[in-house]
Amino acid sequence: MRSPRQRALRTTLVVALSTAFSFSPSMLRADPQAAPADDPQARAAERKKAGDQAMELLRYEDALAAYGEAYAITKNPALLYNMGRALEALNRFPEALDKLMAFDAAAPLDLKARVPRLPTLIAELRQRVATLDIVTNVEGARIVVRNVVVGKSPLAAPLKLVAGPAEIEVDAEGYFGAKKTVTLEGGAAETVRFELFSRATTGVLTVRASAPSAEVLVDGKPIGVAPVELNVPKGTHKITVRHPDFRVYETSAVVPAGGYKAVTAALEAKSVVTRWWFWTGLGAVAAAGAAVTVAAFTERAPHAGTIAPGQLTTEASGGGGATLFQF
Template sequence: MKMNCRPFAVLLTAATVIAAPDIAAAQPAAPQEAAANADAAKRADASYRRGLRLYSDGKYVEAESELQSAWELNPTFDVAYNLGNTKYQLKKHKEAAQYLSHALRRWPLMKAAAKLKPTAEKRLAESRAQVGAVTVKVSVAGAEVVVDGKAVGKAPLEGEVFVEAGEHRVEARLEGYAPASQTVKVAKGGTAEVALALAKSEAHEAMPVAKAVDGGSAPGAATGAPVAEMPPALPAEPGPEPQKRSWVPVIALGAASVVGLGVGIGTTVASNAASDEAHKQSAAIIQGRGQCVKPESAWVGPCEQVRSDATRADTLGNVARVAFIASGAFAIAAATYVLWPKAKRSESAVALPVVHSDGAGIAVMGAW
């Protein structure tokens, strides 16, 4: 069983670009980043498909390696689901529980995925019964959480951390704070709760500032130590008055991004459905001891249907990929318009999204 949702990676990449704090400075690197992300997505998709074929053939060790590579390049819910299933088949219950729980937390609300969800829930429950779990709460967000010397994420953690039954050491670390740790014992199928409170380290406490009182000298001067004179503060130059910015382009680009996202999701669902049909038909042909290289007359029709479904799945997948890229490009254009500093009256600049079958970007046109 599989879910082919590779286009979601492009949307995530676009969201990452939008969240950059200095979007104007980041623009020159966008084409290189987009190319790197597209290459990673292609390699992840290739590993993902190889992993599914190996899983279908019962070669779980080889499938695990391919799906692990896909996860490292593009950690989406469908990769987590299939990697969790593979770990389950290999009886690696701790890892199976971790990946299956991750997939279930991000399970999409689409009919094509609904029929797979019970399998994920059942296998998570079976794996969960074989291991323990730790829930970790840290008083300061952003602290690195470490279990038995291995980093498992940053606070606040999403979901549980699955561990083998026994004793485990949980730590929280953050620069500027003294580390906090706790050792807990977890039973098979049980859960241990850990709460770690971080306190600021002494080295990062604020230093006291010496002040003169009632016209007296500062403490340094009382002992004869020279006191450095601070230069007078200069008044800040007044900045230009902010100009009103029209929100019409932002609304238009946002609407276009939403439409692209909707088209991408719809065509992804259709592509998955066609792919599933091709997979089922192919399996039926193999079980019936047929083949499609030089099919017998009884298998000509089913083989043609397999080819038709596979072609349709690929076509819809490409449409979905372009739609997601366009959605991300429109979103980037909207963010660029909002965050880019206002140009002087003697200057004019327009940022437009550029979308084609191989990717997308932003074209900036103007005169300076």
């Protein structure tokens, strides 16, 4: 089922392709498919018509290929617009932006006047495209973005990518590979840096903990919250894992050059007598017990009182005195 966006895009394209961006009469024939193979203009007209038909059927890949063939023959700037809209429908926004900007630069004013929304289209695409530069300390490292090899370091120019999450991998022979996940913001530029470590002099240390939110230190330096993975020089390293509810865990690990070493910290709960709340509670109970003891065993003199021996009377409702209590 076609989405509302696809239907709207199809309507826009059909109108544009059938009116604004037609070839000159000399390039169109009654039966383009019957044109001689050695007639490039007829071939271009046939390919353009095939592209229009593919767009109407939402076969955007086929349309893009047909328009590309026609443009290779004629260099007609109208085909740049058509290719840009096909690329947009395929969610290939960076390429679509390039085609529309090329059309904007190459098309004559009367042709651009037929696309009054061109500046808006370009502005909208810019918000869907992010610029990414990737820098590493090793020349010739392979760079992979979203599972596609985009080149080797240093890149000739920053990458134009669809905005959104992106996983970046960098690797080189003789070095440990590195990977990062970033969120690319549309209309913005970002630089991501990688430091690759030699397999000849370093290894990979992984530290996990049996409790969440445990802090990891390696050779006395805070690294982060477990689990952590880092490159360290080959040799012996001191590992410390701390958590407020558990005993401090300490151990040593030998990390081989070019290899891996994993350490799992089995954290032990602290003794109950070392917890502050136990002693606070015990102190409160002890204090209460002492107060009871003092109250129970301290003798006090009887209260002398202020009422003289005799009778205690009060006013009754009838006006006379009534005896309440007699000593």
